Amino acid sequence: MxxxxxxxxxxxxxxxxxxxxxxxxxxxxxxxxxxxxxxKNTAKARNLADVKVKKMIQDKLNIxxxxxxxxxxxxxxxxxxxxxxxxxxxxxxxxxxCLSKISRTFGKRSADSITTIELxxxxxxxxxxxxxxxxxxxxxxxxxxxxxxxxxxxxxxxKNPALKVKINLKNERAKKQDRVExxxxxDKELSKLFNHCLEKRELIFMLYxxxxxxLVCV
Numbered sequence: 001m002x003x004x005x006x007x008x009x010x011x012x013x014x015x016x017x018x019x020x021x022x023x024x025x026x027x028x029x030x031x032x033x034x035x036x037x038x039x040k041n042t043a044k045a046r047n048l049a050d051v052k053v054k055k056m057i058q059d060k061l062n063i064x065x066x067x068x069x070x071x072x073x074x075x076x077x078x079x080x081x082x083x084x085x086x087x088x089x090x091x092x093x094x095x096x097x098c099l100s101k102i103s104r105t106f107g108k109r110s111a112d113s114i115t116t117i118e119l120x121x122x123x124x125x126x127x128x129x130x131x132x133x134x135x136x137x138x139x140x141x142x143x144x145x146x147x148x149x150x151x152x153x154x155x156x157x158x159k160n161p162a163l164k165v166k167i168n169l170k171n172e173r174a175k176k177q178d179r180v181e182x183x184x185x186x187d188k189e190l191s192k193l194f195n196h197c198l199e200k201r202e203l204i205f206m207l208y209x210x211x212x213x214x215l216v217c218v
Contacts, residue, residue: 001159002061005031007050009041017041019049023057026158027066034060069156071114072107075099078150098143111151116161119144123167134169141165 005022012018020035034057038045069077079096105122106114123140126132144162151157 001025002057004054004057007046007053009038009046011041012037017045019046019053021050021053021057025061026152026160027061027155032057066112066158067155069111069151070107071109071111072103074111074147074151074156075103075107077154078147081150094139095143095146098140099147102140102143102147111148112157114148114161116164119161119165123165127168127170134167137167137169141167 002023002025005024007019007021010018010020017038017040018035019038020033022031022033024031034053036049036052036056038049079099082092082095102122106118119141123137126140127134127137141162144165145160148157148160148162152160
């Protein structure tokens with residue numbers, strides 16, 4: 001969406017005034033300016049000039065029409081572009097896996113029709129319906145951001161809906177605690193293991209003894 005800055009009125013040598021408005025838009029980089037000339041620096045003249053200049057800006061932006069593309073084709077183009085960049089295979093695999101899943105939901109849609117609300121819903125479902133991790137949700141957010149930046153770069157969209165996405169992260173403390181408790185042997189479990197080795201008089205006992213000594217020292 002176009003953003004207008006505060007209008008400026010400059011006196012000219014011929015006694016008239018130049019009424020100008022600076023503006024930005026996702027379809028281009030930097031700040032542009034459009035202006036018109038008014039004969040008097042009055043409130044009425046400025047109001048009329050404001051309407052005229054903004055119409056000129058909108059007409060100019062409409063000429064730069066958005067090229068239509070489906071999400072499937074946009075994803076295909078991005079994958080080709082990333083492959084040509086020579087990125088690491090692991091990086092490509094991560095992006096391509098996410099893009100493949102995104103395609104199954106949004107593939108037939110026009111790229112410029114996707115909204116921030118839809119992306120919020122999609123990522124929220126990853127967290128609470130598919131029960132994926134916060135890290136995975138963040139990964140999809142990064143992929144969406146790159147995808148729509150690519151769309152803007154080549155004229156398929158005017159704004160990036162991923163920029164205003166808000167992720168409702170879940171509390172993963174309990175999950176991490178469960179992982180710690182279940183992935184490592186407790187002192188009691190170690191003791192049982194050592195006793196078993198003693199009873200069986202297996203040579204492997206020596207290995208576990210050394211491991212235990214290292215653990216105690218640490």
